[in-house]
Amino acid sequence: MAKSKAYKFEEIEEKWQKRWEEAEIFKVCEDPAKEKFYVLEMFPYPSGRIHMGHVRNYTIGDVIARFLRMQGKNVLHPMGWDAFGLPAEGAAIRHGTHPAKWTYENIAYMRQQLRRLGFSYDWSRELATCDPGYYRWEQLFFIEMLEKGLAYRKKTLVNWCESCQTVLANEQVIEGACWRCDSQVVQKEMWGWFLKITAYAEELLEDLEKLKGGWPEKVILMQKNWIGKSEGAEIEFPVEGRSEKIKVFTTRPDTLYGVTFISLAPEHPLTLELARESGREAEVSAFLERMRRLDRRRLLEGDFEKEGIFLGAHAIHPLTGKKVPIFAANFVLMEYGTGAVMAVPAHDQRDFEFAKKYGLPIVVVITPPGEELRPQEMTQAYEAPGVMVNSGPFTGLESEKGKREVVKYLEEKGVGRARITYRLRDWGISRQRYWGAPIPVVYCPECGIVPVRKEGLPVELPLSANLDRSGRSPLAELESFVKTSCPRCGSPARRETDTMDTFVESSWYFARYCCPDYHEGPLDKTRVDYWLPVDQYIGGIEHAVLHLLYARFFTKVLRDLGYLSIDEPFKRLLTQGMVLKETHRCPVHGWLYPEEVSPEGRCRREGCGAPVEFGSPEKMSKSKCNVVDPGEMIKRYGADTVRLFMLFAAPPEKDLEWSQQGIEGAHRFLVRIFRLVAENRDDLLAAGDLPTKPSADLRSLRRKTHQTIRKVTEDIQDRYRFNTAIAAIMELTNEISALLNRKDRPEGFWPVVREALETVVVLLSPFVPHICEELWHLLGGKGFILERPWPGYDPQVATAEEIEIVVQVNGRVRGQVLVPAEASDEEIKDKALSLTNVRKYLEGKSLRKVIYVPKKLVNIVVG
Template identity: 65%
Template sequence: MEKYDPEAIELKWQKYWEEGNLYQVREEPGKAKYYCLEMFPYPSGRIHMGHVRNYSIGDVVARFMSMRGYNVLHPMGWDAFGLPAENAAIQHGVHPAKWTYENIDYMRKQLKRLGFSYDWSRELATCDEEYYRWEQKIFIQMLEKGLAYRKKSHVNWCEHCHTVLANEQVEGGCCWRCGNEVVEKELEQWFFKTTHYAEELLEGLEKLKGCWPESVLTMQRNWIGRSEGALIRFPLEGGKEPIEVFTTRPDTVYGVTFMSVAPEYPRLEELVEGNPNKDQVLAFVERVKKQSQRERTMEETEKEGIFTGSYCVNPFTGERVPVYVANFVLVEYGTGAIMAVPAHDQRDFEFAEKYGLPIRVVIQPPGEELDPERMEGAYEEDGVLVNSERFTEMDNREAMKAIVRYMEEQGWGKGAVAYRLRDWGISRQRYWGAPIPVVYCDECGVVPVPEEDLPVRLPKNAPFTGTGNPLEQVEEFVKTTCPKCGGPARRETDTMDTFVESSWYYFRYCSPGYDQGPFSEEAVDYWCPVDQYIGGIEHAVLHLLYSRFYTRVLRDLGYVKVDEPFSHLLTQGMVVKETHRCPKHGWLYPHEVSSDLTCLKEDGGRVCGLKVEVGRSEKMSKSRCNVVDPDEMIKRYGADTARLFLLFAAPPEKDLDWSDQGIEGCYRFLTRLWRFVHTHAGELREGDRVDASALSGPLKAVVRKLHQTVKKVTQDIEKDFHFNTAIAAVMEFLNLLYDTEKKVDWGDEQVRGVMRDAMEKILLMLVPFTPHICEELWEMLGNEPSICLQEWPGYSEKLAQEEEITIVVQVNGKVRARFMATPGTPRERLEEKALALDNVKRHLEGKTVRKVVVVPDRLVNIVAH
């Protein structure tokens, strides 16, 4: 093959790998394992450049660790349940299963064409009955343990998707999937008790420090939201049960002037009983309930409320405290009731100002005296307590503990911890999800489906109209018999949130064909936890938090021994590209823009010609017309070039700005690599190992640079996945080989030996990045395939060492000279040589040397006055 032909080479080696089952692995007790996993994709129909980048990163890691001697598990599958399949059924009349499996077939071909080292024998799709069957069994076990339960709840409801969303799936008051506004609705829902593990999930983050990005740890920490404080009981007038509040500021309890409860507060009816304005209160409550949580809690939202007609008593002061319903109080946090201290909480201050309620200062700032009459806002900082009886003049931080102790002694409450984290609502009113395996019987109540009757399968004849839950409309699915009494029963028509499937798939990969349970415990014990997980940071408080919860559930059910699912996490950046917009035609694809930035769209038979505005780089999207099709890039440049560019253009954790020039540059590099081997294939094949210590001149320089390059590439991959600098080092070394090519006699045995060793090591370093061309050139050098099965090259520190290195000399921190020295020169000799330099002597005239700092092999700094 004269010319580099990526397509022919890549198809040849992909066939070789597949026929030889090159990437299939099994457990090998006694051999170190490495489990490398990229977040699996939703089968939307086509992969995009973000996918290619994610999977290319994972492939480098998997191949590198395999060459380092590890038994590497690197699987792929499909997060296959979800709303788009159902929408396709509504819009095009295609059944979700057919749409999903056809998409899987196409995307699998795309991934195989990219040459990723997946063990395809472990492929799974979460919509397979053999997958969700076990998920249903786990659900029943969670139900038995009290970790799954059903209750009436105010839920986030997307009118567009006709389904419930978990708190984590509401982004800025909108649905994470479709972007439409989310409203609140009261429905019977199934929940997973994530709060049972709140403290453990929080503590577990400490063990992940240095192994997960700090930004992800911070997001999870904030989402779990641990708050220390106190539960205080305020007796309700009329001998009713006290109102219990959670507060993080027990130090302000003497400043309470009113109480606020949420519109959804469960005892609201009791509070308004006997109030002549009851109807007005309930009307206010209904109006506020229609507002989203986000709208109610925004700083700029006006604080509103209404008096319930009830009073409670502050146990610390004996004072009557009016109870209000307030729009800014949420039932989900704490108890749904708060003690209002307007002098020291801004929301309470605004509320008190509006309704003319008292403001009592109980914390004074140091050296200042607050006057409630002149205050323009709440004082929320630390200070000294005033108007607080026995605690007056105490530092407020010390007073917190003292007040809690006193309260506990008096029986008025206790110290407590609250969490922002809420239980995970998993009910979805959709068809294309795992059915929840329970039935409802008038006699027996909620009854789990017996294990022998699992899986509860989705009916194939559900109608897809776009309104309501399709499963409710399938009579033969809904109507069933009670497993307990045999009487008539109704099957649950909600399906599970699709994040349930993705919360445990990494365990199933360990033994995907196992039919005695969710997975083989022996296989999971060998492979898990996942050593390196790779995916987008957008999953920080969704998938990643749910997976950590679900792993603990499986541990407590006796399935797994690990606490954490993923030992290390890499969150890769997005692939972005500049946008183009025509004043008349809107967003344009790159081929619709001329080289001088005018619009090429035709308008009534004529080219538009208007000047195009070039926008900033944004995440690739069809709506912005700035997408790059992976298939097109592979066709034009080959899979190796596409992979190389995505790994070379930016560090993996940073966003990557797509560049046509950049991918062309990577293609030129691979063409140069091909040309060098092809030109010298005969001589290189004849090359034998040489004694590197006996070399001199250009060959010695090649060997030195070779070992320096292997060292750098190894460290760049191992330490921080700095693939871009690793690739740059190999490119630089190839340049040296081209320079040396003209200076040496190829008939010389030493030349052939050095050059063969250099080229083989280049290919070994590049094979994780560009496996196809490396296979072909490895074979061209006369080696047996597969290069993918070779060991990673080693390096010699001695051979990598420069003969002479530059030592910088500073006088009082400023560079004044440089000189050459052999590596390892003693400190005394470096100091002596630096002080003898003419320019250094000039800058030391009239001064006394106070100190000389020597950094071996790098620097001499002379301090003089």
């Protein structure tokens, strides 16, 4: 039966996607007899449509999954939806619909888009985090954490985003702004629920060592810095005339004798109390109000003028007994340390600037060895180690040793102790929004805070609630939800109306994928023990602190609760680069889409005609009109072309610059391969066995075939260098084409060409699976190409043939060397120089030059 020689990608892709689905080819289950591999891309938020960043992320994962399956691994490759969150609320408000309706419609559409790209997902494991069947189990985890003291409620200063109308965790404040909308974050005092991530601070830090070699060093460093371990001392400064003591933490106890004032955070509980007692409440209150309006981003970065106000009170130095004034200062943050700082102007630059501004004493207590520092001559603080001076019994000690001795002395006196602190703060999970998992507690007038009974879970989010344009959660006004009875005493009670941070859902979804059909509990331990940890996780660097830190914390908690057996969730991490595209900007109309720019580089909008500024490539963004719609590209070129371009244009961890010429080139390559097979199909099917004594040209093609198998296997398996793997396949394709264009066809021609073309098809199949399935069947293959074992290579065939090179010294033959035909000039020269018979003619003489005549001789000239 005649086969079409045209590459009809739409028909081919639809055909094979349907066959894969009917055969449930991607469905997997546990098989102890096979080595497992769990590959996972960070699941998407159902925003309505996938973007090119999604396509790149998921294509990378799909190549790995398909390759490893062909290598005989039992591969788990699931997909689901991170479905709660603020964008659904915002979209629902804008479109006059319900977040649930909007979310599930988007899920249906995006699922179709992902299927259209041919990803090898086990769709039987699909989950959505807004499903009560999913979040009921994280409500159970919350109750069990509450029972173990790992969840608690407190009133505290929180990060508040006015735009999103909700609290943010510290990790969700990026340089003082909301991670979601980039609005300025302010401090607000509120009640909220927290998870005690600090209980795992040391283990989270120590276990980063286990991830070395599997995680990017940059991500490990970011987490290490965020956890922020500091070793030092906690020291108590009594407040004059009061029973309280101000506790400070310092990493420089060796500078204790240089303290000349104490700085409190504006929000410190003692700030207003001390001002009130000293009669300075009005001016201190005015100062505090002004500090609240400061740009918090600048405060965190330290990019601001240091300001403070005297509180009219003094602290007593614990070792000298001297009085030191107490200030409120804008550079002290309540959330770090104790909210109080012992100020040593001579040895801390912030304190130095503050002291200079307010005329406070500067006392030198550390000097460089052999030098003397005079406070009146200092233009900046001396912050390096040195020798202790003006420090009582510790004078003369090296400062590093002095740290230990001062701490020991403080402990003996009972006024201080060695302490380790962390920058990490407990995770605030309360969100004052509707579209999230309800926190499963009630408030009873008699019993206080009471968790919901476990058998009563889930506490379902009422879908009857209506959102208004303010964005405020309607739960507090929904009596059918709020009014309930106390699980303990049965009295009337009210439900918690805060919902959980959506990062809670994404902190354990990878475990639920292992057993999504299990209903007797959150996790089937036998199955999760088989699949976990995730062997390869793929996602953006922007999640280095947020999601990845929370997922590591949750894994350790679930381990301690008995649900998991692992310490770390993700063995290897690949952080893929962004997809970039150049921008176009009109001085009149602003950002332009490419079609709004004429070939001459002028604005087409409204007949403008102004010259357009072509900007450097930036991350694709609707706001800058430089997005490319994956759906449009698939319609025009096919899913395989889009996949191939995304993989070939750059290594996975590097940014990828979108190129129209690049995607057209990828399409031409696939058309070319299709024609190579289709136009020669009859001869390829009739090809017999490989020749026993092939001609030189056929030996060369066979060698290239087996070298390509080796190269592609190593590039995928060891380095994820998909671009160089594809380049190697393209080189092999070029050799096949060159041979097919020759008129002379020696004995064994078609078997060798068939071997080479079959190799191209099989090696390409993880990258472009649809066309390869079609070509595999055109070549007479049976079943699915995915079920074919990954090819091995013959080392003897892959080894380049050797050639004999004559070696001369000053024009006289002194030996011969055998070298691979593909050896470089330098390798051949080095081998010639290493010959024993050559070395004796070089002794005592100077080497002037080495002349190489390609594939013939090396002449060594000495004098």
